[in-house]
Amino acid sequence: MSNYFKEHVLNSLPKLYLLYALTGALVDDLGLGDLSCQYAKDLSTPNIDRIFETGVRLDNFYANSSVSSPSRAALLTGRFPAMVGVPGVIRPSIDQNWGYFDPSAVTMPEVLKNGGYRTALIGKWHLGWKSPNLPNERGFEHFHGFLADMMDDYYTHQRQGGNYMYLNDKEITPKGHATELFTSWSVDYIKKEAKEKNPFFLYLAYNAPHSPLQPPVEWVNKVQERDKSLPVKRARLIALIEHLDDNIGKVMQALEESGQLSNTLVIFASDNGGDRGSMANNGPTRGAKGDMFEGGIHVPCALNMPGVFEGGRRDNHFVVMMDLMPTICDFVNVPVRHEIDGISVLDAIKRKKQNTEDRFVFWLRNEGGPQFGGKSQSAVRYNEYKLLQNLPFEKVQMFNLEEDSLETTPLPLQGDMFRKLNNAMTKHYRAWGAVPCQAPSK
Numbered sequence: 095m096s097n098y099f100k101e102h103v104l105n106s107l108p109k110l111y112l113l114y115a116l117t118g119a120l121v122d123d124l125g126l127g128d129l130s131c132q133y134a135k136d137l138s139t140p141n142i143d144r145i146f147e148t149g150v151r152l153d154n155f156y157a158n159s160s161v162s163s164p165s166r167a168a169l170l171t172g173r174f175p176a177m178v179g180v181p182g183v184i185r186p187s188i189d190q191n192w193g194y195f196d197p198s199a200v201t202m203p204e205v206l207k208n209g210g211y212r213t214a215l216i217g218k219w220h221l222g223w224k225s226p227n228l229p230n231e232r233g234f235e236h237f238h239g240f241l242a243d244m245m246d247d248y249y250t251h252q253r254q255g256g257n258y259m260y261l262n263d264k265e266i267t268p269k270g271h272a273t274e275l276f277t278s279w280s281v282d283y284i285k286k287e288a289k290e291k292n293p294f295f296l297y298l299a300y301n302a303p304h305s306p307l308q309p310p311v312e313w314v315n316k317v318q319e320r321d322k323s324l325p326v327k328r329a330r331l332i333a334l335i336e337h338l339d340d341n342i343g344k345v346m347q348a349l350e351e352s353g354q355l356s357n358t359l360v361i362f363a364s365d366n367g368g369d370r371g372s373m374a375n376n377g378p379t380r381g382a383k384g385d386m387f388e389g390g391i392h393v394p395c396a397l398n399m400p401g402v403f404e405g406g407r408r409d410n411h412f413v414v415m416m417d418l419m420p421t422i423c424d425f426v427n428v429p430v431r432h433e434i435d436g437i438s439v440l441d442a443i444k445r446k447k448q449n450t451e452d453r454f455v456f457w458l459r460n461e462g463g464p465q466f467g468g469k470s471q472s473a474v475r476y477n478e479y480k481l482l483q484n485l486p487f488e489k490v491q492m493f494n495l496e497e498d499s500l501e502t503t504p505l506p507l508q509g510d511m512f513r514k515l516n517n518a519m520t521k522h523y524r525a526w527g528a529v530p531c532q533a534p535s536k
Contacts, residue, residue, distance in 0.1 A: 125368025
């Protein structure tokens with residue numbers, strides 16, 4: 095690479111830092127209401143709030159699934175997750191694994207590398223634990239994090255007795271709370287890339303606030319001292335979220351201190367709704383993680399870049415996780431030359447006229463066990479209308495979300511809109527049926 099190209103071209107490219115709480119960084123299982131800038135009155139998240147309040151808050155943002163792996167697949171490919179082999183949760187135990195990330199699917203880091211970006215994933219991967227679906231094989235030049243679905247312990251980082259913490263292809267056994275480790279590694283990466291003056295894409299994916307609810311003890315004590323009336327479980331979740339917020343603040347501080355904040359696009363999102371079992375707050379919605387109702391898929395998201403996006407603005411365009419990939423590529427003028435399902439919503443975010451609702455958006459989750467019985471749970475949305483089957487053995491329901499955002503009054507399953515939604519969902523099922531969702535047998 096010539097010095098001229100590096101000094102005059104690459105240095106002008108904006109950095110990309112994806113907070114996917116999605117988490118990253120996508121955060122994991124953060125409910126729509128569990129931020130103090132959203133609906134929560136019992137917690138404080140000043141650092142995340144600052145991202146929302148000085149950027150563009152997407153009030154009508156949706157994950158592509160009510161569970162983790164499919165949303166991550168959609169984020170990284172711009173495709174409906176079932177179309178890249180991920181209709182359910184990918185787990186390292188074969189009898190509980192419900193997806194196989196299509197090795198031929200083109201990923202966002204692969205596309206961005208073609209545009210001159212360095213690419214890194216720090217934190218949770220959750221799209222495969224062996225070749226050909228390791229992060230370094232799917233577009234990330236640097237991986238420092240966790241391959242599996244969830245940690246059974248935030249300090250030992252084990253999952254069902256196995257260790258899935260890696261630095262690229264080397265198994266590691268780091269000491270410390272996972273949230274703090276991912277933060278420290280991200281800060282180191284940001285400083286390194288700043289020193290080398292490389293444009294970079296950092297996908298920071300925290301495990302928090304996914305169960306187990308295991309924040310550092312001093313954070314729990316602080317919450318309980320502040321409000322002794324809180325149930326223990328809620329206090330622990332709040333502590334885990336506030337601890338996460340504190341760590342995100344350290345990452346933002348590293349961007350600022352290294353002189354990169356002004357040319358860094360920061361995106362914050364959650365991979366799905368908050369968990370009932372963790373006493374999460376999903377705001378004014380029905381349902382929770384695992385549901386096709388709004389509480390399972392309507393999640394917080396904000397984009398922030400000083401001087402580019404108008405600070406403090408709330409945008410109500412309908413945006414889905416899979417739209418982030420083409421939007422990011424559009425923003426940095428890196429062309430996407432292959433088939434995707436998502437759309438760039440850059441015009442909408444920049445206050446230009448754009449219709450983002452006049453399309454079919456599908457949610458489909460298929461897993462095994464008695465809960466599913468070989469069937470699926472699904473939803474399809476077109477404009478304000480949504481047709482869903484929340485669980486495989488529950489009845490199909492249709493709602494007008496504009497008039498009934500809490501999904502309390504089902505519409506009659508008849509008429510042109512019902513037929514339109516039902517036919518579209520049937521076609522999506524058929525297309526998904528041709529996509530393998532398990533690894534080929536040897």
